[in-house]
Amino acid sequence: MGIQRLTHKIFSSISYISASQLLLCFLILLCVKVTAGSYGDRSYIFMKCVSNCGNKNCTSQSKFLSAQPWYLTVLQWSCKDECRYQCMWKTVDAFHKDGLSVPQFHGKWPFVRLFGIQEPASVLFSVLNGLAHLRILSYRKQVSPKVPLYYIWHLYALVAFNAWFWSTVFHTKDTDFTEKMDYFCAFSVVLSNCYAVLCRLYGTSPVRRPLIFAALVIALYTYHIYYLAFVHFDYGYNMQVNIFFELLDFPPLLWIFDAHSMWHAGTIPVCYLWYSFVIEDGLNMQLELGDDKDKKTV
Structure with missing residues (x-):
């Protein structure tokens, strides 16, 4: 809630920011270094889930492929990819139960997969x-x-x-x-x-x-x-x-x-x-x- 109030204050004050101040903010943003990680994929529950899923389901490639729908095979969804997708939603559910906001994973929001299509x-x-x-x-x-x-x-x-x-x-x-x-x-x-x-x-x-x-x-x-x-x-x-x-x-x-x-x-x-x-x-x-x-x- 504290973050939400802070965000509201920031956006409500934008109208009072001059053009030069906006330019300064933009120049500062240019200096920000961005990493590929996100809060969701760096969380303990996600990493633990992916590890357990890999050990349980990814030891036999032929077994995984035989149980995989054809459209996921065509789009080259690997066992590791499947583990990440399933664990992503388990992590989202865990965050929701704890009253936390929806996390991103590897710089992206979680999306419902449709016939193997990510977005x-x-x-x-x-x-x-x-x-x-x-x-x-x-x-x-x-x-x-x-x-x-x-x-x-x-x-x-x-x-x-x-x-x-x-x-x-x-x-x-x-x-x-x-x-x-x-x-x-x-x-x-x-x-x-x-x-x-x-x-x-x-x-x-x-x-x-x-x-x-x-x-x-x-x-x-x-x-x-x-x-x-x-x-x-x-x-x-x-x-x-x-x-x-x-x-x-x-x-x-x-x-x-x-x-x-x-x-x-x-x-x-x-x-x-x-x-x-x-x-x-x-x-x-x-x-x-x-x-x-x-x-x-x-």
């Missing part, structure tokens, strides 16, 4: 976000290929679609590989957006101009991948990038919908509006070029 809501919204980029087909129908950014927006759509594909895979089953692919591809969308904006602001003629922009973006992306893959996979970096999107973090509603999944849901209409702008901008550029090619309007 059903985030998976659903990631799929819908990916499908939203099919709006590029409307762009193709309405805008002439002669428009300077015609192929650049196609490239952006492919990059974004790929990123949401890996977001879907990552939220389906969290592994070291799927986590890295989700982070890497998410950053590729940011850079492809920057590339498109640079080309829109400064033009694509002469040809060397977009090539220079592309070289800068590729160099930055290559360094980013190299640093996270071979130097240090910094969880704090991801927190810093997304901190303003998920300040109102909360335990999942119905053990399915958390702040992160709702953020994914919120980007779906934004994607539609973004492509509406891209189409209108393309049509305006088409008029400036004097291209009266028969294109349907929105």
